[in-house]
Amino acid sequence: MNSAEKLQLQILACKSRMGAIIGTFNAKSGHPGGSLSAADIYTYLYYKEMNVDPTNPKWADRDRFVLSKGHCCPSLYATLALKGYFDWDELTKLRHVGAMLQGHPDMKGTPGIDMSSGSLGQGVSAACGMALAGKMDNKSYRVYTLLGDGECEEGQVWEAAMFAAHKNLDNICFIVDCNGLQIDGTVEEIGGIEPLDEKFKAFGFNVIKVNGHDFDQLESAFENAKSTEGKPSVIIASTVKGKDVSFMENQVGWHGTAPNQEQYEIAMGELEAKLKELEALV
Numbered sequence: 001m002n003s004a005e006k007l008q009l010q011i012l013a014c015k016s017r018m019g020a021i022i023g024t025f026n027a028k029s030g031h032p033g034g035s036l037s038a039a040d041i042y043t044y045l046y047y048k049e050m051n052v053d054p055t056n057p058k059w060a061d062r063d064r065f066v067l068s069k070g071h072c073c074p075s076l077y078a079t080l081a082l083k084g085y086f087d088w089d090e091l092t093k094l095r096h097v098g099a100m101l102q103g104h105p106d107m108k109g110t111p112g113i114d115m116s117s118g119s120l121g122q123g124v125s126a127a128c129g130m131a132l133a134g135k136m137d138n139k140s141y142r143v144y145t146l147l148g149d150g151e152c153e154e155g156q157v158w159e160a161a162m163f164a165a166h167k168n169l170d171n172i173c174f175i176v177d178c179n180g181l182q183i184d185g186t187v188e189e190i191g192g193i194e195p196l197d198e199k200f201k202a203f204g205f206n207v208i209k210v211n212g213h214d215f216d217q218l219e220s221a222f223e224n225a226k227s228t229e230g231k232p233s234v235i236i237a238s239t240v241k242g243k244d245v246s247f248m249e250n251q252v253g254w255h256g257t258a259p260n261q262e263q264y265e266i267a268m269g270e271l272e273a274k275l276k277e278l279e280a281l282v
Contacts, residue, residue, distance in 0.1 A: 001048075006215050007281055012082055013043040014275045017244055018268065019078020023094035023101070025264040030095060030103060033254035034072035034148060037179040037212070037239040042079040044218045045144060054084035057111040063141050064130050066115040068123030068157075069148035069177065070104040071256070077101050077110075085112035121154030123147075124174065128160050131172035131232075142226070143172045150182030153191035158203065164232040165204030173225045174205070174234040177212060179241035181252045200234045212237025245270055 001009075016039040024030035046052065050063040067076055074094060081088045086100065093099035100110055104118030114130070117123035127145035134141050151157060164172055176196065180187055187193060197207045206228040210217040218237075225233035241255070242248025245267045259267055 001216065001219055004282075007278060009040075009043055009047060009215050011275065011278045011282075012047060012079075013040045014244070014271060014278060015082055016043055016075045016078040018271045018275070019081065019088070019091050020074035021245070021259060021264060021267045021271065023074040023077060023091040024258040025261075026092045027095035027103070027258060029256075029258050030074055031071040031256045032074065032245075032259065033181065033241040033248060033251070033256075034069060034177065034179060035075035036243045036245060036248065037241045038069075038072050038146060038177045039075040039079070039243065040213045040215065040239075041146060041175060041177065041218070041237060042076050044215060044222070046079050046083050048215075048219065049222050050144065051141070052083075052112075054080075054112065057085060061139065061141055064114045064127070064143045066123045066127040066130070066143070066145040067105050067113075067117055068127070068145050069120065069151050070117035070123060072146075072148070072177075073101075073103075073105050076105070080110075080112040083112070086110070120148070120151040121156030121160075124157055125160040125163075127172060128164050128167075128169060131164070131169040132167055134171055135167070135169065141171070144175065145172070146175045146177060148182065149176055149178040149180065149187045149193060149196070150191065152176060152193045152196065153187075158199075161200065161203040161205065161232075161234075168230050169232045170229050172232050173222070174200075174232065176234060176236045177239050178236055179239045181241045181250070181255060183252075183255045185252055196236055200236075204231055206231050206233040207236065208233065209236045210238070212239035213243065244274060 020035040
């Protein structure tokens with residue numbers, strides 16, 4: 001992609017991270033760490049990769065996205081708001097009683113959410129069902145699902161992977177947000193999922209490894225996935241939990257902790273400075 005296009009994606013991802021901080025601060029709860037690590041992936045999907053229409057969220061031929069690691073929805077909500085699915089101000093009501101944006105994605109109440117999720121491992125299974133339905137109906141849409149690396153400790157993830165390969169679902173793309181941390185510590189200490197690439201290969205997947213914060217690498221990976229026939233693809237994306245907020249980066253405690261007033265101001269100050277720096281390059 002050209003430099004102007006990449007810069008625009010970087011600006012949008014920065015705004016998505018700001019939205020995640022705004023949401024979790026106002027909710028006084030939520031999951032900022034994994035939301036920040038996934039923001040570039042969400043941005044690439046909705047602004048470059050997926051065929052969607054915010055004015056018609058239920059369009060039958062749209063590409064589908066399932067956030068299997070459903071707790072990391074704050075930056076997804078921000079991405080959807082930037083895309084035009086709903087007003088940005090909804091982020092300030094995250095997790096409030098009666099509000100549109102729940103602590104985990106709700107397909108019944110939130111435009112742009114294709115599947116309710118939250119119980120880890122289940123979202124990816126639903127995504128496989130969507131992909132099989134697309135095949136059965138001779139539809140051209142693609143299905144994307146984002147998992148956490150800690151989520152890959154769930155047995156249901158591997159049942160879904162086995163199913164996807166068995167059914168030759170080349171219209172589905174798994175993305176694993178590998179930030180190395182989960183609620184109780186490092187993924188290596190708790191679950192020992194490596195070698196993740198070899199596991200997916202053994203299950204019959206086309207495996208692509210990238211830096212999940214590099215838009216050029218993401219572009220190449222998704223093009224690879226789209227051109228692969230006869231088998232599902234997985235993009236294993238190396239990321240930084242808490243990305244772009246200095247005191248949150250690579251800190252397990254920010255898996256599910258909301259910033260207080262002082263932390264909010266520091267985080268927003270850092271992100272606003274980054275946004276200003278990016279916008280100065282336009």
